[in-house]
Amino acid sequence: MKQLKNFPYERALVVGLAKSGFAAAAILQKSGVRTTVNDLNTSEGSKEAGQLKRMGVSLVTGSHPLELLDETDVVVKNPGIPYENELIAEAVERGITVVTEVELTAYLHEGPVIGITGSNGKTTTTTLVHRILEADNRRVHVAGNIGEVACEVAQRTDDSDIMVIELSSFQLLGIEKFRADVAVWLNLFDSHLDYHKTRENYQAAKANILNNQSDEDCFVYNADDRLVESYKTKTQAKGVPFSLYQDKNGAWADDSFIYYKEEIVAERGEIVLVGEHNIQNCLAAVAACKCLGVSNEAVQAVLYEFAGVSHRLQYVDKKYERFFYNDSKATNIRATSHALQAFPEPVVLLAGGLDRGNAFDELIPYLPKVKHFVLFGETAGKLEALARDSDIPFVSVETMEDAVEAAYRVSLKGDVILLSPACASWDQYRTFEERGNKFIAAVHKL
Structure with missing residues (x-):
């Protein structure tokens, strides 16, 4: 070691x-x-x-x-x-x-590092990058906010190995020498403001992923996010965009295909992940992996079979002709908005959790999908007010088992029953994983 x-x-x-x-x-x-x-x-x-x-x-x-x-x-x-x-x-x-401990990896691992940050989609993108690199027969290790501690993983690597590290804003605040050969910034919107106090502080923390990059490195950025895109001129690294709508200089998509520049990389209709936000995650992963010369065959092998990671728009089961999805990782409003956009079917939405002081008005444009709310946690009162103002029926409950039973009672055949809380879990659960596991257990018990 x-x-x-x-x-x-x-x-x-x-x-x-x-x-x-x-x-x-x-x-x-x-x-x-x-x-x-x-x-x-x-x-x-x-x-x-x-x-x-x-x-x-x-x-x-x-x-x-x-x-x-x-x-x-x-x-x-x-x-x-x-x-x-x-x-x-x-x-x-x-x-x-x-x-923070991620800084110690700079003194342990001398091989390529892909660092991935953003307000949403980090774990899905990190997992995609990891699997695509493995499918391309690269020696690769995954670490950081996704699970294993980065400095612990770095002790086991060879210097020719690739490290893929999911990086939170909290971790990025504490780096000095740490450098990502490929820095991936997925998106930016208000999150963790109870910790960072202002959006500007949060943004500055995320921007630390560009620290120490040189003109030999790559900055993979979301060209559809104006704030993230603005940083392409603030780093020496080569900018590699990904975009659903406009920029064709990196990874992009139309209705039929995913491209890297002018090259068709994969068929969009074969991708298993649901939701436009997940197509963005796929594009980010393609851009990052293409920076290291990965083959299209490796990309296809992963995108055509990867159904998502636990607690992130995870399909749980079909019971009594209802479809149950676990999106417990949706700890902010934007994540829940993305989840609602992923389904054409009517949605019974299970939501609520830690009260960080924010309102939920940003959910309003997506509420036509919601036929009924099932609410819990510290923010239940705020969400009840939102439901009343939007003329959507609701019920408030104490436990996740009660929430699943209530959702079933108010649902009809063909409905989606979606846990997507729009809040952190710490008022009732130690982690979002614990919350999601309670939901899964309640679904299986139903």
Whole structure:
């Protein structure tokens, strides 16, 4: 297993454990960096604490003592910890470098990196890129926000291997040396404003994916998104657009085919994924893979069989002539809007979750598809008001099992019953995956 190469810091403080913090602490300590882990909630007697101590890592739990910074050259923070956190804010004030664990991959992996970010579609596009590269017989590893911790995966790679990394805005805020040979920016709209405070801050975090790119690199951008497209002039990298509507200089589509420049790459009618937004994800994946010279046969092999990833417009089952779809990953309004556009059939929409302070007016243009709401979570009241104003029947429930049963009762044969919450899950569930699994279990129990 590799160690950090030319890492410029001798003393590291890892703030926030979870799996990213554990992985970061382990590689730092193994690489000879004196490492301390600080976590508010981890017990000194936990399994993770025991493992860290056996590695020689110091552990401080229960509070965030500022004096920890007195012996620190670099802070590696959990991406979810805000910069308003007293310890992180003090580190910034003192001029101590603050990064996230993805920065460590720059000191571990010297091969090609494809970095993928955007407000929606990251996981689907990352999975498509990963599978297309595998179909083209490339040695490839997938990591980041999609699952495995990037710095942990990077320890197992050869320098000729390709890393495909899904990158959130939280992760991208904490990079300095990290560089993507192929940077993919899918789209941009308001999201995570409870963390970033302003759209400008969120946009700037996403734009960090272009950091350190040279004229030998590629910037794959959505030419149909004006804000994303504007960054093509703000990087040295070669711009490679993807577009449903206008730009034919990269990956694009008409009603019949997907193209790369003037070349037909795949037949659109053979693509399994539903929804125009997923065609955009396919185009982004094609553009990214073409930057590395992938064959059309590899693209076709994947696009013609890939039916989606769990919790992202995932087909669950047909029961009693109703079609059940799990889109629990739709943690914002735009994602739910895309999901509603994917279906010609009437939709019973299950929605609600964490209240981040936003209104739901952006859903209004897509509500003609919705025949009935089933609502839950902190935002149920706001969505009830939206339903009343739009003259759409609704029912509010407490549990996911109740939601599925209620949706079945108000549906008819041929209807789509869609979980697409338009909200994060953290008011009732630890993750969107847990929420989606509860939905799937309730459907199978119906």
